[in-house]
């Protein structure tokens with residue numbers, strides 16, 4: 001056998017389009033909530049691949065599903081359906097408001113499908129000027145041109161003009177401001193129940209309730225982007241059930257495949273009719289390999305054990321983080337739901353989230369940021385208590401260093 005090509009962190013700078021600035025070590029193996037780098041150093045994983053590895057690394061049941069399907073059938077193309085995709089669709093339908101599912105490969109693609117559906121639905125009704133989309137400041141919906149334009153962080157879209165038009169942004173959690181811009185020309189409102197990338201900001205229940213009413217009044221499609229909040233992350237399968245507000249379209253990805261790329265758009269029978277044969281599609285959407293993995297993931301996550309366990313783990317994190325904050329007061333607020341937790345840094349530590357996660361890496365724990373002023377945790381939904389304790393002890397050492 002030929003020797004594998006020798007690679008180091010420097011290789012990234014040499015060979016990769018520099019859209020990322022990854023950490024200065026390379027991880028090679030993971031098991032549960034622990035990962036190891038090329039030098040054999042261990043890390044507790046509190047990032048879970050950005051809310052993706054909801055069952056940790058190398059989960060035996062998920063791995064077995066992947067291996068079994070890998071020996072059977074990988075891909076057919078959408079001229080032929082397959083068993084795993086139909087089973088996964090039924091699992092999602094039975095567990096949610098949805099009657100129909102469209103599969104794709106990422107969160108951005110799921111949102112792209114949702115926005116296209118909303119535009120076409122309005123047009124099909126004969127209203128060609130009902131094409132306006134309302135979205136929120138600081139929102140994140142993906143990186144395709146349409147979804148980055150729907151996102152509410154101009155730094156991600158401004159360099160790619162001309163952008164798709166007809167998108168208005170208003171402040172998150174400001175119902176009065178939303179009511180000003182939602183009208184009969186609005187075809188869709190897209191919102192995250194908890195803004196993830198934007199800083200782990202939960203929507204107020206009254207805000208989502210109000211958006212539901214405004215969408216009903218003006219016949220607009222209410223899209224919940226649950227790409228980050230979905231698949232058990234908040235302690236329910238999807239966060240909309242906690243809010244008691246049912247969207248018309250829900251998008252899901254990230255934890256759906258626990259690391260195998262897959263996304264989905266869930267909707268009702270009536271809305272699904274909008275996207276008839278040939279109107280939308282993607283080569284890999286619903287391929288048997290991805291959907292077999294997601295089916296196994298779904299069977300594990302959508303159980304009382306795992307969902308209740310998320311709530312318990314939320315408390316472990318909160319207790320541990322509050323204790324750290326008592327000793328080293330660097331957080332002004334600890335917020336979020338389930339295992340989507342954001343720690344807002346005080347004025348004194350503003351802008352230091354990245355530096356804290358770098359120190360955390362040195363101490364052997366992986367954490368995320370959500371903007372420059374928020375440290376974010378999105379670990380495995382089944383992370384063992386011992387790993388939570390050990391990871392928080394390591395994180396405390398990083399915090400002590402930033403405070404010294």
Ligand SMILES: *Cc1c(COP(=O)(O)O)cnc(C)c1O
Pocket residue numbers: 105106107108109111140141142143192196197225226227228229253254
């Ligand atoms: C990550 C994320 C996306 C984008 O998903 P990709 O798979 O990266 O395209 C969209 N919406 C939300 C809320 C996300 O957190």
